[in-house]
Amino acid sequence: MIILYQYSIILIFSFALLVFVLLFFVSAPYGKFSRKGWGPDIKSKWAWMIMEFPSPFLMTIFFLTSDLKSLPQYIFILAWLAHYVSRTFIYPFSQSGREKPYPVIVALMAVVFNLLNGLANGYGVFSLYSYNLSWLYSWQFISGFIIFITGFAINKTADEKLRKLRENTPGEYVIPRGWLFDFISSPHYFGEIIEWAGWAIMTWSLPGLAFALFTFANLFPRAIASHRWYKSHFPGYPPDRKAIIPFIL
Template identity: 40%
Template sequence: MNGIGWYGALVALEFGLAVVTVVALLWIKAPYGRYQRRGWGPTVSGRVGWVVMESPAVVVFTAVFLSGAHRAQLVPLVLLGLWLCHYVYRAFVYPVLMRPGSRMPLLIVALAMAFNVLNATVNAWWVAEVGGYADSWLRDPRFLAGAALFLAGLVVHARSDRTLRLLRSPGETGYRIPYGGGFRWVSSPNYAGEIVQWFGWALATWSPAGLAFAVYTTANLAPRAIDHHAWYRERFPDYPPDRRALVPHLL
């Protein structure tokens, strides 16, 4: 198989993983956070887990990007900037800000890490090697709309992460009903923002790799958002009745 053949196979693998993930999550709640339970092997601190599983998205993306033929061109550099905005936050800022004390199974960390290596590789290789963008791409409506969606999604999910973090005082581990911002409409605006963000990336890069990641993110987070919504409704009799799981007024 030539280079493009291998590349296409890796992107197809990512679409395949999205299907496997959504089917698995219809049966099994990913065992971290409120669904953490025995029987999933050794655990590590949540902070360490987030850094270890998300940092390959920074390191691998940057390394693959730097080996691409178009690494010094304007559009790839702008796309690198967008990617790093998200992943420096997710891999290094989010874990430092999160409340200490949580744990997650090593298995989750290993699976997420492997996914991030695959995903960072196919996206960086597209951006710096396969995509072949002219500078005029920065004026293309697909780039402009995609970048706007990306940044709007990033703001929504980072703000929602903050709202959730502030629900607990230091040392507290329980759960409360979140209010304000995107929580006025849905139970998981953090997930909604993240999904919008990666569809924005798919549009801004106009790439199969970007689309594969957006589809995978939806496959991973939509079932969890539905589970979170049902979980809140079961535990909080005063849970806002008009709030939906993930999509305002619809789902």
């Protein structure tokens, strides 16, 4: 297992670099960037559920089979599942675009990543690293947990506001307004980047760092592309609104 873990870490870091570069040239073909030419597709709701499922499944398996269960690790699994149970079983069936086509090849690439990520974080956090009760009083856990919860709240709030907006304007895109949308175009991406940065600090682990870097590498270029899309499609788009970092970028 240690060999699989090590290769998973290497691949996640490698994929982060590759994805970060590629996404500045080729937008992932789903959502507002959906387009033909990517082979067969399935409905978005099934794609999301299938590609996200390995993360909660593997983390749960590694947690249940671990001999190192401590209170910090109970908190880790609850934090992970808080995100991924929603992302796997609720979000796919509540989003407005759940019936839209989603390229199978993109879903399969996400499955591969989530298998690697679930293995790396599951084995690392629950079998390789050790966290005793005193870890709850460490600066890493306290600051990381606060950052994780903050990012989680931002991500879920943004998702819910976008869901309601799309329910009120089915079949068309409009300019999101209010809350963090007055400052950045993609609060949901901003929140998720913060969330997994918090996970990396809270667990103080190499797989946590790998996941946080991949999240940034994946979502930062997409946020930039989304911001440009809004500006090109809406001449009246707020000129002071940034892409993903309030007041900065």
